[in-house]
Amino acid sequence: MNRGRPRSGHVDEAVVAAVREVLAETGYQGLSIDRVAARAGVGKAGIYRRWRSKAEMVFAAVVHGPRPSPPADSGTLRGDLAALAEHIIALLAAPGARSVLPGLLADVSGDPALAARFAAGFVDFERAVLAEILGRAADRGEIAAADPAFAHALLLGPIFTYLFLVGGDAPAGLADRLAGAVVAALGAKE
Numbered sequence: 001m002n003r004g005r006p007r008s009g010h011v012d013e014a015v016v017a018a019v020r021e022v023l024a025e026t027g028y029q030g031l032s033i034d035r036v037a038a039r040a041g042v043g044k045a046g047i048y049r050r051w052r053s054k055a056e057m058v059f060a061a062v063v064h065g066p067r068p069s070p071p072a073d074s075g076t077l078r079g080d081l082a083a084l085a086e087h088i089i090a091l092l093a094a095p096g097a098r099s100v101l102p103g104l105l106a107d108v109s110g111d112p113a114l115a116a117r118f119a120a121g122f123v124d125f126e127r128a129v130l131a132e133i134l135g136r137a138a139d140r141g142e143i144a145a146a147d148p149a150f151a152h153a154l155l156l157g158p159i160f161t162y163l164f165l166v167g168g169d170a171p172a173g174l175a176d177r178l179a180g181a182v183v184a185a186l187g188a189k190e
Helices: 009-030 032-040 045-052 056-065 075-094 093-110 112-140 150-167 173-187
Strands: none
Touching: 009 032, 009 045, 009 056, 009 075, 032 045, 032 056, 032 173, 045 056, 056 075, 056 093, 056 112, 075 112, 075 150, 075 173, 093 112, 093 150, 112 150, 150 173
């Protein structure tokens, strides 16, 4: 049973806009929930009803957005994975995401409770998208059962390497190459 007032879309929009504005002015380290609440014209309680920490708020507002959904069924596992990889690359290569992810991931790695919430709030949803894609492929007979966590790591690892460890851009064709590598790693029939 849901108690209390329903969440306001206006508050969500105001907070997302405020997060982006404050980040542009102060960077990730200078951003605080107090500053975002003041800029958005909302109470801190309204923010904390949505997100329990600065890191979760920033990730949702700048990097991830609302819960992800699987790409349209392309008819092949490789096509579905390539579409998903393109989406991930676009999200992570965006200027806002590139500027906040190093600090945000440092916060997540330094706080086990935050890491657990981050996994439950974002990583699990991403893996559910992969589970659906892998399920479609299994239904088509392309693969046997596959581990979404393994496929998730195979997709994200190279993207993070190119964008954050090497500090460059994702090379042309990366999404398709990653899709091919994941298909091969899963032993899929092409």
